[in-house]
Each structure stands twice: as C-alpha cells, then as structure tokens.
Amino acid sequence: MSAPFPLDIKAVVVDLDGTLLDTAPDLAAAANRMLADLGRPPVPMEVLKTYIGNGVSRLVKRVLTGDMQAEPDPELFDHALKLYQRHYALHVADASRPFPGVREGLEAMKAAGFNLACITNKAEQFTIPLLLATHLHGYFELILSGDTLPRKKPDPLPLLHACEHFRIAPQELLLIGDSLNDAQAARAAGCHIFVVPYGYNRGRPVAELDVDAVVPSLLEASKLIRNAA
Numbered sequence: 001m002s003a004p005f006p007l008d009i010k011a012v013v014v015d016l017d018g019t020l021l022d023t024a025p026d027l028a029a030a031a032n033r034m035l036a037d038l039g040r041p042p043v044p045m046e047v048l049k050t051y052i053g054n055g056v057s058r059l060v061k062r063v064l065t066g067d068m069q070a071e072p073d074p075e076l077f078d079h080a081l082k083l084y085q086r087h088y089a090l091h092v093a094d095a096s097r098p099f100p101g102v103r104e105g106l107e108a109m110k111a112a113g114f115n116l117a118c119i120t121n122k123a124e125q126f127t128i129p130l131l132l133a134t135h136l137h138g139y140f141e142l143i144l145s146g147d148t149l150p151r152k153k154p155d156p157l158p159l160l161h162a163c164e165h166f167r168i169a170p171q172e173l174l175l176i177g178d179s180l181n182d183a184q185a186a187r188a189a190g191c192h193i194f195v196v197p198y199g200y201n202r203g204r205p206v207a208e209l210d211v212d213a214v215v216p217s218l219l220e221a222s223k224l225i226r227n228a229a
C-alpha cells in the first residue's frame with residue numbers, strides 16, 4: 001500500500017527499542033552478566049541484536065538456547081530470567097541513548113500538536129526508568145509496555161487501545177517502529193506504519209517489510225505527516 005504524503009493523522013505512536021533508543025549495549029551487557037553467572041560464554045552484540053523485539057522472556061530464552069523459538073529447561077529459565085532482570089534493572093540506562101533525530105522529531109511532532117504515545121514490548125519495570133533517564137518520558141501522553149495489556153505486538157491490541165484512548169480511528173494513527181512486529185501490529189490494526197532502518201529487525205533489511213515508508217529518522221518522519229485534528 002502506498003499512501004499520499006503528507007499523511008493526515010492525529011496521533012503518533014513510537015516504538016522504544018531500536019526506534020527511540022539504542023538499547024542493545026545495555027541489553028547485551030545484562031545478558032552477558034547473566035551468562036557469566038551461569039558459567040556460560042558471552043553472546044556477541046551482533047547476535048544479541050537479532051534477539052530483541054519480543055520482550056524480556058523471549059530474549060532470555062533466545063540467549064539460553066541460541067534459537068529464536070526454542071524453549072529452554074523451565075528451571076534454568078526461571079533462574080536465568082531472575083538474574084537477567086536483576087542485572088538489567090541495575091544498568092538499564094548505562095549506555096542506552098536516543099538515536100540521531102529522535103529528540104528533534106518528537107519536538108516537531110509535539111509542536112504540530114499530535115497526540116504522542118510510546119508502545120513497546122519491553123516490560124514496564126524497565127520502560128519507565130529508561131524513558132525517565134533519557135528524558136523522553138515527558139513527551140508521551142500514553143505509555144504501553146509489553147506487560148501493560150493482555151497481548152503485545154505483533155497483536156494489534158496495544159494500537160487499538162491507543163486509538164480508543166485518543167478517541168481516533170485506526171487510520172488516524174501512525175506507528176513508527178523498527179521491526180516486523182511493528183509492521184504486523186499496524187497492518188492488523190489498520191494504522192499507518194513507518195519504519196526506521198537503524199534498529200533491530202532480527203538482522204533482516206526493513207525494505208522487506210510491508211510499510212508506508214522507510215524513514216531515516218524521526219525528524220524526517222515528522223516532515224511526512226500533517227495534523228488532521
């Protein structure tokens with residue numbers, strides 16, 4: 001589907017990991033501290049990046065098994081998850097920083113009067129401290145984490161929840177994300193979707209995704225939308 005630009009929309013929802021923030025260094029550090037506790041070798045950062053996107057439990061399972069969908073031994077998993085959560089909570093914003101153009105893009109969208117929300121598959125206990133530490137928290141009227149609602153992306157539920165919250169139709173909402181999860185969630189909800197090419201799409205090129213546009217930054221995205229409110 002190709003849409004005419006600028007898109008007439010009322011709300012912009014932004015993904016967190018790989019779109020707002022480069023969180024891979026802190027995610028990898030927590031994973032490698034967990035692996036060290038378990039007496040296992042570290043996982044390279046480039047591999048870890050391909051594991052991001054489906055929440056903390058799935059990330060730990062991928063780190064333990066080296067497979068995208070495999071289930072580790074349940075006892076090992078419970079133990080490893082607790083280790084991971086402890087390490088990540090202590091170092092959630094050591095190295096995580098906004099990507100270029102993020103702050104400028106959010107400023108431009110705020111100035112244009114769009115409703116702004118953040119929807120992430122990250123657990124709430126990490127989302128909020130991370131957005132506060134990077135001074136992005138104040139931009140968002142609504143923040144939905146991976147464990148806020150019964151289902152997360154690629155399910156359309158969080159996006160439809162945001163539409164209800166802002167009292168808008170799905171086609172009046174734009175999601176800006178970095179991965180297949182975001183593209184699938186947006187298409188299932190009937191929302192518009194832009195993706196950035198610098199994030200974590202399981203190591204796959206974003207050109208493969210069914211999206212309205214690939215945008216180099218949030219600032220560039222802000223130039224392709226118009227407030228229909």
Ligand SMILES: O=C(O)COP(=O)(O)O
Pocket residue numbers: 015016017018052053054055056059119120121122123153
């Ligand atoms: O926590 C994850 O696995 C990914 O989170 P995201 O939805 O913000 O990319």
Ligand SMILES: [Mg+2]
Pocket residue numbers: 015016017018019053177178179199200
């Ligand atoms: Mg992401």
